[in-house]
Amino acid sequence: FDLTRPGIGLYGGRPYEGAAHGVALLLPVIQTRLVAAGEPVGYSCTWIAEKPSLIATVQGGYADGFLRTLSNTALLWAGEDPCPVVGRISMDMITVDVTHLPAIPEMLTLIGPQQSVDQLADSGATIGYEIMTGLGPRLKRRYLESRR
DSSP, X not given: OOOOOOGGGGGTOOSSTTOOOOOOEEXXXXXXXXXXXXXXXXXXXXXXXXXXXXXXXXXXXXXXXXXXXXXXXXXXXXXXXXXXXXXXOOSSEEEEEOTTOSSOOSEEEEEBTTBOHHHHHHHTTSOHHHHHHHOOTTSOOOOOOOOO
């Protein structure tokens, strides 16, 4: 080839099925709260606890490029355990149900081995390109060398 077009690969996306993941996005848990059955979480009360729930607040929001369309639909991950986003994604925070976890994690994964950029994008009715190119400068980036 005399010319290649790396496209979304430059942003850590997977340009084709089978490509190695080039990006992971972990968000710190900054607090947890017990919420009683019947209590709402988030702006406009778009999620109401059906049972007593432990809700984690993670650092990140639409100011960081996380689309509000991910509200009440996306998953974050604690290892292999999916944790649903509950309530609206706000400017600086995302609330996540961690009731089912045996311990409160320090970090939750939004993009990683359990959930690709494109899978996350599907939850928000968009495309992976919009997710990857929208990630804001407040997110700390760490560049790693290839292990190959």
